[in-house]
Amino acid sequence: AQSVTQPDIHITVSEGASLELRCNYSYGATPYLFWYVQSPGQGLQLLLKYFSGDTLVQGIKGFEAEFKRSQSSFNLRKPSVHWSDAAEYFCAVGVVDSNYQLIWGAGTKLIIKP
Amino acid sequence: GAVVSQHPSRVICKSGTSVKIECRSLDFQATTMFWYRQFPKQSLMLMATSNEGSKATYEQGVEKDKFLINHASLTLSTLTVTSAHPEDSSFYICSARDQATGQSSYNEQFFGPGTRLTVL
Numbered sequence A: 001a002q003s004v005t006q007p008d009i010h011i012t013v014s015e016g017a018s019l020e021l022r023c024n025y026s027y028g029a030t031p032y033l034f035w036y037v038q039s040p041g042q043g044l045q046l047l048l049k050y051f052s053g054d055t056l057v058q059g060i061k062g063f064e065a066e067f068k069r070s071q072s073s074f075n076l077r078k079p080s081v082h083w084s085d086a087a088e089y090f091c092a093v094g095v096v097d098s099n100y101q102l103i104w105g106a107g108t109k110l111i112i113k114p
Numbered sequence B: 001g002a003v004v005s006q007h008p009s010r011v012i013c014k015s016g017t018s019v020k021i022e023c024r025s026l027d028f029q030a031t032t033m034f035w036y037r038q039f040p041k042q043s044l045m046l047m048a049t050s051n052e053g054s055k056a057t058y059e060q061g062v063e064k065d066k067f068l069i070n071h072a073s074l075t076l077s078t079l080t081v082t083s084a085h086p087e088d089s090s091f092y093i094c095s096a097r098d099q100a101t102g103q104s105s106y107n108e109q110f111f112g113p114g115t116r117l118t119v120l
Helices: none
Strands: A003-005 A010-014 A019-021 A024-026 A032-038 A044-050 A056-058 A064-068 A073-078 A087-094 A102-104 A108-113 B004-007 B010-013 B019-025 B030-038 B044-051 B067-073 B076-081 B090-098 B109-111 B115-119
Touching: A003 A087, A003 A102, A010 A019, A019 A108, A024 A073, A032 A064, A032 A073, A044 A056, A044 A064, A044 A073, A073 A087, B004 B090, B010 B019, B019 B030, B019 B090, B019 B115, B030 B067, B030 B076, B044 B067, B076 B090
Parallel strands: A010 A108, B010 B115
Antiparallel strands: A003 A024, A019 A073, A032 A044, A032 A087, A056 A064, A064 A073, A087 A102, A087 A108, B004 B019, B019 B076, B030 B044, B030 B090, B067 B076, B090 B109, B090 B115
16 A cells, blocks of 8 residues: 655754654655645645656755665755754655545654754 | 645634635646645645546545535635534645646646634
């Protein structure tokens, strides 16, 4: 069955420190992978996506993610976090069916320590 | 490009009344729109998929008579919560899939900003 796992419910990082949010997926075909960010009470903003090609993708706000097929992972990274990065982060896999549905991870809440 | 709007952004209503939420794709045509519900501190839960001109497909456990979805045009879908109760209070998010495949191998969804529904 298709699924997305974000093993960390929440992560606390000091401002200026590096960040890595984990995402593992289970999908039998070529995965289309997404990371979204949601600030409190707000909608979703696409950070980056992977469809094909270079497995290291760059996104907005200084984020990047690396697709590792052998590990079924698509971890999100940022070298130095800012207090404004505090938010909920969702990983998703796009299913190639008639409607191109998304399978969502449970989300990881990022807390920034001053 | 690829902007999706939702209206209203927040609504408070009395128990027993109906509430309509609109989802519009502003600069593209969307043959498919999705409606999600998000409970506090949880991920998005897909409620239904609507294709323009046909009946919506509801996910298991979602009451189709309570959550009426209409997708009458390529740029507008509406979700009506009928006879709302406090347990229907939630954050409702719509997304739209661009009809044109363009250069992409995957027709990604574009999300609206969400509607906060509070039922008193």
